[in-house]
Amino acid sequence: MDGIRRKRRTFPYSHADPGGSGMPGFHAVNRGERKINRKVLVVDNDSFFVEFLSELLEGRKYRVFRAYDGKEGISRLEREDVDLLFVDMIMPKIDGREFIRHVRSRFSSPRIPIVALSGVMIEQLDRLEEIDADYFVAKGPMEKMAGHIERLLDRIESDPPGASSERVVFRTGNLMPRRITDELIQSVNFHRAVYESAGAGVMVLDQDARVIVATRAARDLLKRPSEQVLNRQIISLFPRDEREKVTAALKKILFRQVLRKTVFSVSIGSQTIRIAVSLLKIKGDVAGWVMVMEDGDQWAGRV
Structure with missing residues (x-):
């Protein structure tokens, strides 16, 4: 596995020896020594890869x-x-970039070391500085990754990263950017930019009515930062005396699917918010709701 230079100095595994950071939960270890019951969370929608990585981690206690x-x-x-x-x-739902941003905001102390994984890492090298992970690992063939992950864990355990540590990118073999993957990433980034640039706020709710997407405009209307919005029950984001309206709108559009949308207004402080709710459907199946929010004052006096 090779280290890729990203603005600041980076190291291949065999030569990495930065200073320790005193990160909680880790300490320098000898090869034969393992600290029992350190806890790790693996987040990946590829269940096969989750089990592959979990087996390696469980083997290290x-x-x-x-x-x-x-x-x-x-x-x-x-x-x-x-x-x-x-x-x-x-x-799906909340992607890795948004997840890491949320972790750094909401679970900031102590700082949790984060390893970002991706099968499209090579195509995203020019944007990695936007992601606040400590290590970036490009996925490759499983038979090659086991040793690479083991060496990465050796490094993390002996020299835990700190908030000011250099971020390091690792890849398996001589991976090259793929045009079709780059085009797909550009398409995703374009669509993300479209809804972030919309004049109205947009929120997407999962089937359990928890928020999985909230644009900046939506958060501004709610007067809440991202960490107080993502994965929260939608009704918890509104004043208690307005929650019944929100629940009624979600139920109405769910049980009367001939409607394209239902519109209602709520008050947050002195501001009136106009909200349009529609169903989110994927391949014809209901997957949640979409809420489009606007400052209701602009509708005052209109018919």
Whole structure:
């Protein structure tokens, strides 16, 4: 596995020897020594890879928790303190980028070491500085990855990263960018930019009515930061005397699917928010709800 230079100096595994950070949960170890019951969370929608990585970690006496998308990963972190995170970057619902941003905001002390994993890491090298992970690992053939992951764990256990540590990118073999993958990433980034640039706020709710997407405009209307919105029950984001309206709108559009949307207004402080709710359908199946939010004052006096 090779170290890739990213602005600051990086190291291959065999030559890595930065100073220790005093990170809680880790200490320098000899090869024959293992600290029992360190806890790690693996977040990846590829169940086969989750089991592959979990087996390696359990072999090193880690206690492994599993999550299969970012939403489930946040729920697990709300229940468990962990010493290390492995996070896939491409996941449904809440993706790795948003998950890591959420972790750094909501679970900031002590800082949890994060290993970002992706099968499209090479195609994203120019944007890794935007992701606050400590290590970036490009996925490769399973038969080659076991040794690479073991050496990465040796490094993390002997020299835990700190908040100011250099971020390091590792890859398996001579992986090259793939044009079709790069085009798919550009498409995803384009669609993300579209809804972030919309004049209205947009929120997407999962089937359990928890928030899995909330644009900046939506968070501004709610007057809440991202860590107080993602994976929260939607009704908890509104004043108590307005929650019945929200629940009624979700039920109405769910049980009267001939409707394209239902519209209602709520008050948050002195501001009136106009909200349109529609069903989210994937391949014809109901997967949740979409809420589009606007400042209701702009509708005052309109027919």
